[in-house]
Amino acid sequence: MELNSQKVRALAPENDPLKMGMGWTVEDLEKPQILVESTFGDSHPGSAHLDGLVAEAMRGIDEAKGKGARYFATDICDGIAQGHDGINYSLVHRDMIANMIEIHGSSTGFDGGVFVASCDKSVPACLMGIGRLNLPSIVVTGGVMDAGPDLLTLEQIGAYSAMCQRGEITDEQLTFYKQHACPSCGACSFMGTASTMQIMAEALGLMLPGTALMPATCADLRTAAYEAGKRIVELAREGKKAGDIVTMQSFENAIMVHAAISGSTNSLLHIPAIAHEFGLEIDSDTFDRMHRGAHYLLDIRPAGKWPAQFFYYAGGVPAVMEEIKSMLHLDAMTVTGKTLGENLEELKKNGFYEKCEKYLEPWQIKRTDIIRKFDEAIGTDGTIAILKGNLAPQGSVVKHSAVPKEMFKAVLRAKPFDCEEEAIDAVLKHRIQPGDAVIIRYEGPKGSGMPEMFYTTEAISSDPELGKSIALITDGRFSGASKGPAIGHVSPEAADGGPIALLEEDDLIRIDIPGRILEIVGVKGQELAKEEVDRILGERRAAWQPHEAKYKKGVLKIFSEHAVSPMKGGYME
Numbered sequence: 001m002e003l004n005s006q007k008v009r010a011l012a013p014e015n016d017p018l019k020m021g022m023g024w025t026v027e028d029l030e031k032p033q034i035l036v037e038s039t040f041g042d043s044h045p046g047s048a049h050l051d052g053l054v055a056e057a058m059r060g061i062d063e064a065k066g067k068g069a070r071y072f073a074t075d076i077c078d079g080i081a082q083g084h085d086g087i088n089y090s091l092v093h094r095d096m097i098a099n100m101i102e103i104h105g106s107s108t109g110f111d112g113g114v115f116v117a118s119c120d121k122s123v124p125a126c127l128m129g130i131g132r133l134n135l136p137s138i139v140v141t142g143g144v145m146d147a148g149p150d151l152l153t154l155e156q157i158g159a160y161s162a163m164c165q166r167g168e169i170t171d172e173q174l175t176f177y178k179q180h181a182c183p184s185c186g187a188c189s190f191m192g193t194a195s196t197m198q199i200m201a202e203a204l205g206l207m208l209p210g211t212a213l214m215p216a217t218c219a220d221l222r223t224a225a226y227e228a229g230k231r232i233v234e235l236a237r238e239g240k241k242a243g244d245i246v247t248m249q250s251f252e253n254a255i256m257v258h259a260a261i262s263g264s265t266n267s268l269l270h271i272p273a274i275a276h277e278f279g280l281e282i283d284s285d286t287f288d289r290m291h292r293g294a295h296y297l298l299d300i301r302p303a304g305k306w307p308a309q310f311f312y313y314a315g316g317v318p319a320v321m322e323e324i325k326s327m328l329h330l331d332a333m334t335v336t337g338k339t340l341g342e343n344l345e346e347l348k349k350n351g352f353y354e355k356c357e358k359y360l361e362p363w364q365i366k367r368t369d370i371i372r373k374f375d376e377a378i379g380t381d382g383t384i385a386i387l388k389g390n391l392a393p394q395g396s397v398v399k400h401s402a403v404p405k406e407m408f409k410a411v412l413r414a415k416p417f418d419c420e421e422e423a424i425d426a427v428l429k430h431r432i433q434p435g436d437a438v439i440i441r442y443e444g445p446k447g448s449g450m451p452e453m454f455y456t457t458e459a460i461s462s463d464p465e466l467g468k469s470i471a472l473i474t475d476g477r478f479s480g481a482s483k484g485p486a487i488g489h490v491s492p493e494a495a496d497g498g499p500i501a502l503l504e505e506d507d508l509i510r511i512d513i514p515g516r517i518l519e520i521v522g523v524k525g526q527e528l529a530k531e532e533v534d535r536i537l538g539e540r541r542a543a544w545q546p547h548e549a550k551y552k553k554g555v556l557k558i559f560s561e562h563a564v565s566p567m568k569g570g571y572m573e
Helices: 004-011 015-020 052-063 085-106 122-133 155-165 170-178 193-203 218-238 248-261 269-278 286-292 311-315 316-323 342-347 352-358 420-428 452-461 530-543 554-562
Strands: 033-038 067-072 111-115 137-141 384-389 390-399 409-417 436-440 471-474 486-491 508-512 517-523
Touching: 004 015, 033 052, 033 085, 033 218, 052 067, 052 111, 052 218, 085 122, 085 269, 085 554, 111 122, 111 218, 122 137, 122 193, 122 269, 122 311, 137 193, 137 218, 137 286, 137 384, 155 452, 193 248, 193 269, 193 452, 218 530, 248 269, 248 286, 248 316, 269 286, 286 384, 311 352, 316 352, 342 352, 384 508, 409 420, 420 436, 420 452, 436 452, 452 471, 471 508, 517 530
Parallel strands: 033 067, 033 111, 111 137, 384 517, 409 436, 436 471, 471 486
Antiparallel strands: 384 390, 390 486, 409 508, 508 517
């Protein structure tokens, strides 16, 4: 089989001298040429250490008689972007990184790619880019940071900040927490979007088995990067492309793992967008269908007890898959060249689980304290529900595993806000009362780029009374760390004229999570017949005027004009 790089050399006579100009030898030019794309940069702890993993991947490529080329598309951090308009760039930069990967991979004749990333948008961006390029590909994820003193983790800072603003803890206490929450590099140490998407990459078959979400400080991670470098050269010689590995069965496996780990709701943006790049269609109804009856096993924060570093100690993705084996496509292919079932059997034989469990010994806990047995599940109806009705005709998402049981069925009074800043001020100043529904709208992809409503969800969930008596409903999204009665991705969004734009003060909203319903059932505090509600909404729609576009130039203007519905993945078309 002729390598793609050699075809390009024959077509472009400038190719060889230009590469030799940066130190390549004649022998290098004849080797399999491997794109090593990472999001390394001094942007945040999830990316600042990736150069070390890139170096290990490059070493593996070299030893396997390939030639690696380093490319970089640095990502931003949702945490650093919080609290100001920087967070509006979060979702769009996923698509921008995917665009750069497409450009880097398509403009040069590569034979394969190693993709190194850690975080919320960078991992899905790499997976989207892989789908577009359809090269032989392996993902290396940058792992997870250690927890701080007393197992302090970053997702607790939002709650501590809200407590400080309410006078419940001192400024000095908050300062201590802020200065000790991130003691190392790696993704944030909870089952947020970054951790979830690292796990999804392995569940899709694009990582070496057992290498997702390792502690960033663990030597095993560097070994994984080195082994990935060696394996990609073999994949390139075999000509086994990403599209030969990632199929609908792969996505169904990933969704079942998502249910077992109580994965981030943001996966409902990323998994459909990734599938789209592979020429497949995954919609929100697929998630809802597959989560029903699925066993939720993982006792990791924010819904559980332990920081995310314990995930690897308990056996990682393979340990989860062993528990839900009966629900997986074990014949799905992976980057090892073997099926998922074959990989799982090999891990049991080579001592993988015994090696992991040694990390648990100092904590005096068992693997099953982290990853429950299938028959001892934390929950047996998955963790995600898709709610529909006249408020969300195309759907909305709730992580019901993080919702108080008191809020599974409720009728609430709407308190609409056209931006998050107004809503959080009302929550913190106690203008929101039990029985209210905080509505934050015009925060979808077309409205403002679809930022996270992180601070508002933390202000609500950290309030003992409000956390069990109100809901937050938005066409924006949440942090993967969010917990409490939060319903997001309401579609169509307000900027598109969705029903959420028509809500007025004290309209009545019915939430029924078991029934998968989100609907407007009354106005001015009075329940009405469905026909009367429809008539009133029709009158409001006739009078509704679109908001002026928030962005008049730049990438957010482009995004707002081209983004699809959150229920489809929020990607640009």
